[in-house]
Amino acid sequence: MPHFRPRPGGVIFHDVAALTDKLFPVVEAMQKHFSTGSGTYYSDSIFFLSVAMHQIMPKEILQIIQLDLDLKYKTNIRELFQEFDNFLPGAVIGIAKEMLPNPTTRVGGPPLNGLPGFNSGVMLLSLEAMRQATLHTACWSPPTCSNWPASTTSTGHLGDQDFFTMISMEHPELFHVLSCTWNRQLCTWWRDHGYSDVFEAYFHCEGHVKIYHGNCNTPIPDA
Template sequence: MGWARSQPCALALAAALAVCAFYYLGGGGETFSSATRRLRATRAAAPPATPPGPARRERTAAGGEAGRALHLLMMFTKAERSPALRGKGQAALRSLLRHGRLRRGDALHLHLVTDGASRDIGEGLLRDALRGAAFRHQVIIHDVSELTEKLFPIVEAMQKHFSAGSGTYYSDSIFFLSVAMHRIMPKEITQIIQVDLDLKYKANIRDLFEEFDNFQEGAVIGIAREMQPVYRHTFWQYRRENPQTRVGEPPPDGLPGFNSGVLLLNLEAMRRSKLYNQLLEPGMVQKLTEKYHFKGHLGDQDFFTMVGMEHPELFHVLDCTWNRQLCTWWKDHGYSDVFDQYFRCEGEVKIYHGNCNTPIPED
């Protein structure tokens, strides 16, 4: 999805990279599908893993800080046909582990959503990357087709508005996993970070989980702004009819839309939010798409962007350094005069995003 998210509709047929899974530990039971498998790879000398429950920090009886369950999800499909994808996955995992520093009692739960042909490749990459990891960790493998089957009834109605091509396709549901994850994820899991695979980590992944603590009341999702004038283009008709609008304008005062390469999903808040769940209803989606004359092709990113124009209070805006997008496609396709206003990002980069196959700087 990193490549597709910065391309026009004609380029939206790129291979899918959306991420999600559902996970439950407790009392020896598992509520995920029979195709889901857990691969344990924890250090023998590590402290006991945190029991299931909220990913929020909890205080111990002595006033100290208990461990935190860190759930990180990524998609790895069609890898048997794409050496480039395998290379991206390897680079992302290596950089993640190189900078990862967890606290005593923390545990990193890596969820990999994959297809049958890519499963062995993905498991091999994870084993190699995690070998010698200095913290407790666990790998959970999920079958993409089973996740799609569960998701389709929830997001079917919105797909025609935010998918490439015409009509609604069953396979398109995978691009909307983040939108309805709170409805298919066990309630014991309250927070998850979803990431694209074309990333390079320059900071401790635990610091990104700390961003959940900065959510304002009512916010349910943490997401960075889109760093190209993608939605300046997509909202062209609404902007023409409303010349004073902030919709599609660049930061800091405009609403440039979102990029879902890095997503913080507060599942507990998503479940509680009456407003957010109302916005998932087909009638509300239809109403908003008509108001904004919106037709997209980037799945969950389009949905979050459109909702953010109407209800920005639902989103915690991540600093651009947490999703420093590198693609410059729109600079050469009609928007060179305003491009830098969207692309500018000050500060030390924590995560590079090599969308549209843009090379990521070497260390």
């Protein structure tokens, strides 16, 4: 099967197995630091697709929006593309904050003073900027990856979103932070499993919701 197959209307279908084979040598150095081991959910290279998208997509593709499947759109997706216009110089990725609790340190703590990390269910990737940004490339090079265990207190296990969270600690300028209304996460499991005292600090989201994210298999409201 070819890497992609054109379809009427400009849609391209990619062969996941072929993409994964192409991704592995690019993301191998970081993968062991951001998954919990072989055979686990986030251990496959495909969960690092966003990190290397600029390398494996055709050069004529300048911007991509990467989306999870468990989403419901309440507005035209073209409005999300307009967020690219709000990127500051140096920004390469648009992504919203994580809305699930992990209050172990300031990293993982709730807004406003904490750093809750990112959720990769909705991402804007400026492939052109990623190809040109030497800082972005350096952040995930093998030498940098090999130094992470010494410079951080723990490794991640959620694929690309843990990677982006780690990078943002030192280089927040690489990221355009999307409003929670573009990735309104609905999972409430943690509220009933030990985090009820801090849950609302993460879960609160003001504004008209544009995209619902039914993470943790949470039902998405019809309204």
